[in-house]
Amino acid sequence: MQDVTPARPTVLLTGAHSQLAKALIRTHLNGGLAFNLHPLTHAALDISDKYSVAEVFAQVKPDWVINCAAYNAVDKAEIAVDEAYRVNSLGPELLATECALTGARFVHISSDYVFSSLLASVEANALSESVTPSPISVYGKSKLAGEQAVLRILGERAIVIRTAWLYGVDGHNFVKTMLRLMAATPDAQPLLVIDDQIGSPTWVDALASLIWQLMLTGESGRFHYAGQGQCSWYEFAAEIQQQALALKLLDKAVPVVAIDSLSYAAKALEKGNVLAQRPTYSALNSDKLRQTLDKHHLAAMQCPEVWQDWRVQLNCMLNTLITQGAKP
Numbered sequence: 001m002q003d004v005t006p007a008r009p010t011v012l013l014t015g016a017h018s019q020l021a022k023a024l025i026r027t028h029l030n031g032g033l034a035f036n037l038h039p040l041t042h043a044a045l046d047i048s049d050k051y052s053v054a055e056v057f058a059q060v061k062p063d064w065v066i067n068c069a070a071y072n073a074v075d076k077a078e079i080a081v082d083e084a085y086r087v088n089s090l091g092p093e094l095l096a097t098e099c100a101l102t103g104a105r106f107v108h109i110s111s112d113y114v115f116s117s118l119l120a121s122v123e124a125n126a127l128s129e130s131v132t133p134s135p136i137s138v139y140g141k142s143k144l145a146g147e148q149a150v151l152r153i154l155g156e157r158a159i160v161i162r163t164a165w166l167y168g169v170d171g172h173n174f175v176k177t178m179l180r181l182m183a184a185t186p187d188a189q190p191l192l193v194i195d196d197q198i199g200s201p202t203w204v205d206a207l208a209s210l211i212w213q214l215m216l217t218g219e220s221g222r223f224h225y226a227g228q229g230q231c232s233w234y235e236f237a238a239e240i241q242q243q244a245l246a247l248k249l250l251d252k253a254v255p256v257v258a259i260d261s262l263s264y265a266a267k268a269l270e271k272g273n274v275l276a277q278r279p280t281y282s283a284l285n286s287d288k289l290r291q292t293l294d295k296h297h298l299a300a301m302q303c304p305e306v307w308q309d310w311r312v313q314l315n316c317m318l319n320t321l322i323t324q325g326a327k328p
Helices: 019-031 050-060 081-102 138-157 174-184 204-215 233-246 261-270 287-295 310-324
Strands: 010-014 036-039 064-067 105-111 158-163 191-194 221-224 256-259
Touching (some): 010 019, 010 050, 019 036, 050 081, 081 105, 081 138, 105 138, 105 204, 138 221, 174 233, 174 310, 191 261, 204 287, 221 287, 233 256, 233 310, 256 261
Parallel strands (some): 010 064, 191 256
16 A cells, blocks of 8 residues: 655754754654654854855755754853844845745744833833844844745745743743852852843743644744743842752852943943843743744643743743753
8 A cells, every 4th residue: 555644744844952942953853753853063054154144945846844053152242243243144045036036935033122111110011023123132133134034935834933031941041140140259249130021931842842842833023932921130140040949950149239321331341241132021921922833723832831831830940950960
């Protein structure tokens, strides 16, 4: 009898060393998803080189591309402007152009830093996809240029997902940085953390789970996803310490002290470091994505915590650190 099993779609995953790409690989394996996944690092695919992009497309022949490659050094981008735009704008444009030529669909990851809201208040409404972007940093401007290029070239064959304050067991992120600093800081020395920037911490495994599900819907356009609720970096750091102490990831508490953005930037400047301006309020509203998945009857079975409070997601990540025996 002839095998009529449909071929599994081939997915090209860029930026394979990133924390999101590693989470996508992990959730793909754990979820038993029907994709042929091809993760490629920068060494194997330079997304800003059109010849490299064309060669990889010819070899892999992807049905989907998920772009996790990005220039994420927010402060350095203020100086390395060309590099930021090369990776965050030109790269997505070249990938989208090749998708247009081959018929592949595209998932592009963008950032809450495309916004600059001055409403730094926990009573403010989380930002929906209808809010007009107004980036205030080179990084934010380059990310906005990238997502605009993707949607202009591909239209209904593209998905752009804006996310915020990503953290997980892999890579460099705020949670792991705080754990390292808290473990290394002398008992009486305060840890200064900004308290006037408000956002939505997001566990990368939850985002990865939702990306796979969204790909099954046939939907397109811009979507927001972040952990539920909102907080300042200071509140985030305090919660990290509280949970880490309870889980015995830390054996001592250190003073976590709030500081405003201007004072923090001034202290950085004294050390010769220039900081990029960041949004004062960039909490994201994920309702559109949730309603879209509900419409297609796609429950978040791979990761039940996707619609729970950011504190619950943080606890899941910290427990994963313990389970894996990983170091912050």
